[in-house]
Amino acid sequence: MTRKSLSLAAVAALSATLFLTSCGGAEEKTTDTVKEAVTEVKTEVKTEVTTDFSKGKLVYEKNCQVCHQADGKGLASTFPPLAGSDFLSNKEVMVNAIHKGLSGEITVNGVKYNTPMAALPGITDEETADVINYVYNTWGNAVGSITVDEVKAIKAKK
Ligand code: HEC
Structure with a gap:
């Protein structure tokens, strides 16, 4: 700043x-x-x-960490990992998981998960971009980046 x-x-x-x-x-x-x-x-x-992913880290700690854990490795067979996840590069899936929730069977790094993730409606578009950029670039992840405009465009789709 x-x-x-x-x-x-x-x-x-x-x-x-x-x-x-x-x-x-x-x-x-x-x-x-x-x-x-x-x-x-x-x-x-x-x-x-x-x-600088410090803002996204705060959003993560407040909204995601309880399930996906501080190390991003998830928990047992219920909460899938974000660290090293092969599920992240689809930005639409990321934004929609946060704003609409995610349910149904998914396979992350070859392991099946089937527990619904509830939508997190309190997160702003800025916070969404920040937290996704944090997830994209932490725990050894190097997935890329997303802008607030991309978040808005994905949300406007449906
Ligand atoms: C209450 C627990 C909970 C919280 C909080 C939560 N998630 Fe999830 N998340 C889940 C579960 C459970 C799944 C698996 C959904 C399924 O099986 O269809 C999941 C799946 C995902 C996936 C796709 C699979 C993967 O591991 O790559 C992403 C990405 C994701 N969550 C990101 C987030 C982000 C970012 C936040 C915070 C903004 C968050 N989640 C908050 C429980 C949670």
Whole structure:
């Protein structure tokens, strides 16, 4: 958060510089500098989004951990694992499991489970994206990432 605000301040400062120097004939060079800075800022923000899972961890601890456990390994034959699960890459399944629940027999890593998971309607779209990104990138998982817009689009489907 702080880094993002700092970066935005940097862009504002550079825009101001551009404005002030634009009458002095140094436009071209300044424009390049601003473009470089903006590219840098974009890279920085992107890195931040994909490496900070602390918000998702909190959502997980509050809403998922009781069944799927802190180590993501699940519990006995009732709660399937999220750590190393071959079930995660389908984003629609992830979002729907959280917002609509999941029931019927499923096979995770070759093991069959058949206990309904109730929907968790109190979780916001932001929290949904955060918790999925946490699950996608924790316990050795490297599944990828999901945006809030993707969550919204999946929820709007049905
Ligand atoms: C009350 C217990 C409970 C809670 C809380 C819960 N789940 Fe589940 N979850 C289950 C059960 C049981 C299944 C298996 C459903 C079936 O057999 O069809 C499951 C299945 C899943 C699956 C698909 C199978 C797998 O292991 O990959 C995902 C993904 C999942 N849960 C994610 C979550 C996330 C994320 C949260 C928190 C936002 C959460 N669950 C909260 C009980 C729970």
